[in-house]
Amino acid sequence: MRHLRVLCAIADTGSISRAAGALGMSQPALAAQLQRIERRLGGALFERGPAGATPTPLGAWLLARSRSLLPAFEELERDTLRRAEAAGHARIRVGCAPTRLAIYVAKSLRTLLPDADISLRTEQSLDPLPGLLAAERIELATLDDYPGHELSPPQGAVYGVIATEPLFVGLAHDHPLAGRDEVELADLADADWALPPMVEAGPREHFWAACAARGFEPRMSYGVNLDVALDLIAEDRCVGLFQATAPARGRVTLRPLSGTPLRFRHLVGWSARGPLAGHAADLVQAVTKTYWAESMRAPVYRAWLKRHGPLDHGHSVNL
DSSP, rough: OHHHHHHHHHHHHHSSHHHHHHHOOHHHHHHHHHHHHHHHTTTTTTETHHHHEEOOOHHHHHHHHHHHHHHHHHHHHHHHHHHHHHTTOOOOEEESSSSSSHHHHHHHHHHHTTTSSEEEOOOOSTHHHHHHOOOOOOOOOEEEEETBBOOOTTEEEEEEEEEEEEEEEETTTTTTTTSSSSBBBBTTTEEEEEOTTTOOOOOOOOHHHHHHTTEEEEEEEEEHHHHHHHHHHHSSSSSEEEEOOOOBBEEEEEEEETTOOOOOEEEEEEEEEEEEEGGGGHHHHHHHHHHHHHHTTOOOHHHHHHHHOSSSOOOOOOO
16 A cells, blocks of 8 residues: 555656655655556556656556545445554554664553554665655654754654763774874874765765864775674774664774764654644653663763763753
8 A cells, every 4th residue: 555655656756856856755755666566467567757757557557546446445444443442452654763762662652552463574775764754654754863963753643852962983993093082083094984875975974074174084894784783893994883872792892072073863754633743742752751761771871971071962861
């Protein structure tokens, strides 16, 4: 059904870029999803040209049937959810960006709504999550954004801020800079860097801008997932970025960056018409409380907080 919604959005807006905006996705992510749908169905569904995207005969046939299927399915889904909520068994589908906030949300939901049917799925990228919220395909999302790339909720969704967290650098335990309390980003100008291959524009541009402000262009030698990056960093072949709340990583040492040039916000988003709407304030409070309680278990972050205090203005933490 999510695939059919994507096809209808492209047909209704007349272009992939406008459909991506309507669904709260990036254009590359939506184009890649359309390619996967076409491969699965065995043929092109849209002709791409200067005038935009127009359905092929196969696409038009599929769209005609989608227009009747989607409203019926959405009505069935809404009725089912209402009955489940009335019986005290709300369904909470959680879509998660690849950060540790997913863990804190799961803990908070179990305490806040012990009888709810909760399912959780982590996406490789946060790009699909706003569109899934807007389409009511999920009830809750964990998100993150970066300075200059702040997220705005799509129609029908609401966002709440949990905390702003610094990014730390991961170094081999015997790296020359690993013994410092804080590391100057400029001192890593000659380092090889490892970052996830699917990193979005927000974190990527924030990182590059911080490096440019310190007079260098980072050498992106490894586009790898976390498990591979940890081995490479432990062997002192590169350095990488980590959440301040990340747990100890064996032969990898986490160090704060002087002046906190890199930071991001944790957000939660929920459907304004979903079962969490009436619990929104309690949810944000519970997740925020869990976030700070778990943060105190990260020794390097705890020490950094003692020196600098939280990045969120006016927030107090019991150290």
